[in-house]
Amino acid sequence: MESTDCAVVIGASIGGLVAARALSDTYARVVVVDRDTLPDQPVTRRGVPQGRHLHALLAGGLQSLERLFPGLRRDLVASGAPMGDLQGELYWYNDGHRLCPATTGLTILGASRPLLEHAIRARVAALPGVEIVERCEVLGLTTTPDRMRVTGVRMLPVGTDATEQRVPADLVVDAGGRGSRSPVWLEALGYQRAPEETVRIDVTYVTRYYRREPGHLRGNFGAGGGAYPGVPRAGGVFAQDGDRFALSLTGMLGEEPPTDDAGMARYADSLPAPQIAEIIRSATPLDPPRKMRYPASTRRRYERLRRFPEGYLVMADALCSFNPIYGQGMTVAAMEALLLRRLLTAGTGQLAKRFFRQAAEIIDNPWSIAVGADLRFPGVQGRRPPLQRLTNAYIGRFHAAATRDPALGAAFLRVINLIDPPTRLFVPEVVARVLRASRQRPASA
Ligand SMILES: Cc1cc2nc3c(=O)[nH]c(=O)nc-3n(C[C@H](O)[C@H](O)[C@H](O)COP(=O)(O)OP(=O)(O)OC[C@H]3O[C@@H](n4cnc5c(N)ncnc54)[C@H](O)[C@@H]3O)c2cc1C
Structure with missing residues (x-):
């Protein structure tokens, strides 16, 4: 040919x-x-x-993109994308628990999707x-x-x-x-x-941009927290280029965030991260809220x-x-x-x-x-491996322990940022830390 x-x-x-x-x-x-x-x-x-x-x-994505396009991060920063330490400058909430803040050296870059x-x-x-x-x-x-x-x-x-x-x-x-x-x-x-493997999750996003002032979130980069069983709601507010915050409220399994100011603030009040409602109430909106639905994860x-x-x-x-x-x-x-x-x-x-x-x-x-995180919700259909309940119980303890032990927070962030494999959370040294920290109550709830 x-x-x-x-x-x-x-x-x-x-x-x-x-x-x-x-x-x-x-x-x-x-x-x-x-x-x-x-x-x-x-x-x-x-x-x-x-x-x-x-x-x-994700930090793993930033690393991979930098390997494909050396200097891309520098270009994005020059275009106004702010940078922060993933654990030190973000308020993270997992299963309602605030992750213990510490400097990890993992970078979050606030480049908007269009930039x-x-x-x-x-x-x-x-x-x-x-x-x-x-x-x-x-x-x-x-x-x-x-x-x-x-x-x-x-x-x-x-x-x-x-x-x-x-x-x-x-x-x-x-x-x-x-x-x-x-x-x-x-x-x-x-x-x-x-x-095709399909996991139906019925996610709805509502996103709005706000003007970012130096005093907002005490100068920190942002805040976020995922949905967890019993609370099919999540939200995130991240600094972005153009002196803005991108703020998304999400609902799973048919839960829909509202698109009016008061409704968005009330919805945000129901999230563990109070910083999200704080931005809705105190920052100047730059555009109307937009809604988008995402029915299912699909793997071919x-x-x-x-x-x-x-x-x-x-x-x-x-x-x-x-x-x-x-x-x-x-x-x-x-x-x-x-x-x-x-x-x-x-x-x-x-x-x-x-x-x-x-x-x-x-x-x-x-x-x-x-899919593992989504299958923690009884409303998500899918095959649950026999060890799922044990894993869920461990992850619950992990998040509580990570309110006190910054090394656990770093280990978790490295996994969800696709730098380390999930098995890292189950190595003996990490399990021992979880058990040790579990003897005390979570630092915050
Ligand atoms: C609400 C939402 C939030 C998200 N948040 C994140 C996030 O925080 N982080 C993250 O990493 N990812 C996120 N994603 C996923 C991310 O947007 C995609 O993974 C990313 O855009 C890469 O997708 P893609 O290039 O494969 O496809 P797409 O971005 O969907 O682009 C497909 C392109 O193909 C073109 N096209 C399609 N068919 C044809 C055709 N027949 N002929 C010519 N052109 C065609 C379209 O015009 C389009 O430009 C999010 C997705 C959604 C829906």
């Missing part, structure tokens, strides 16, 4: 951009296609409606051989006559009279998000649909398929989209891009098989963190 030495990426959001970065080391030409209009300023856009909502970049995408897009657009095509919808795939290999995409410019175009490619990567058409396209080509198990076409990959949210409350999506996308870059240095043979198998290993930990 004639080689075009070209890769096509479907989607120019975070997943597509980090994929393009990885591919650009191997392919002479990388064409990234998005149906949306891509703004030349760091503002929200239609194709990424979640961009209006609070996006936390982050904007900065990454600028980096990717400047790479030699990379072309970002906006306002063009990918309609489907082209293949060899035996349909064993994907040979490119069919695409149609949006909002013009232009006709369908074909872009030949050695490799096509679907980073089209959780609404990915890959299951439908592959089925039409005679492949089985990937087995492409690694379990026996047949899959050559020259095709699926990654980022199109491969697995997580309950957004845990803030994992962008980090996992960056980790997958690092994997792709590494795999390509060993050649393109059996790429899909190698990629899906190892991407599944990357996804296992964040998926188990998110």
Whole structure:
């Protein structure tokens, strides 16, 4: 087959951009296609409606992005993104308990989702051989006559009279998000649909931006706390670029935060972190509150398929989209891009098989963190492993113990920030600390 030495990426959001970065080391030409209009300023856009909502970049994600784009953090800080120590400058509440504050050296960066995408897009657009095509919808795939290999995409410019175009490619990567058409396209080509794991969580976000003044939260970066059994509500307020706070209230399992001032403040009063209501009551709002629903986490198990076409990959949210409350999506996308870059240095043979198998290993930990936490709610349907109750009881004790022992707080934050695996919380040294601290009452409730 004639080689075009070209890769096509479907989607120019975070997943597509980090994929393009990885591919650009191997392919002479990388064409990234998005149906949306891509703004030349760091503002929200239609194709990424979640961009209006609070996006936390996990410390593990910041590290991975920095490996893909050295100096990105410096650029973001220069664009006004504030930085803070994850444990020292944030008020964290787990299961209603305040995590003992301490300096950990783990960084939180307050880059809003539009700024982050904007900065990454600028980096990717400047790479030699990379072309970002906006306002063009990918309609489907082209293949060899035996349909064993994907040979490119069919695409149609949006909002013009232009006709369908074909872009030949050695490799096509679907980073089209959780609404990915890959299951439908592959089925039409005679492949089985990937087995799908779905965990219904019915999350609703309400997000609003507020002016950040120096005295707010005593100069600290923000506050946050997750939902826990009996309290299917959560919230976060994080400093962001532009001297702003992004404040999100969330509800799970059909619980819906209101969108009026008084209702938002009352809802925030029911959360363990009092700092969230404090900002709603004292800071100047900068925009109207926005609502977004997120019905389910979905994992597509492409690694379990026996047949899959050559020259095709699926990654980022199109491969697995997580309950957004845990803030994992962008980090996992960056980790997958690092994997792709590494795999390509060993050649393109059996790429899909190698990629899906190892991407599944990357996804296992964040998926188990998110789904494990969600399955603590009796209303969430799913298979509960036999040890689940024991694990839940331990994690409950862990959070209480972490109000006193900063090392436990650091261990927990390293796990949920995808730096250490969840098994780190169960090593003897950590269990001993939990047991020791459990002899006392939690420092705060
Ligand atoms: C409410 C909410 C809050 C979140 N909070 C966080 C957070 O705190 N931290 C975090 O890490 N993650 C968070 N996420 C997840 C995060 O937004 C995604 O993981 C991240 O955007 C990467 O997704 P993606 O690039 O795979 O897909 P998306 O961001 O969904 O982008 C898909 C892109 O593909 C384009 N596209 C789709 N189909 C086609 C087609 N056929 N042709 C051309 N273009 C196409 C779309 O226009 C779009 O630009 C959150 C998600 C939600 C919903």
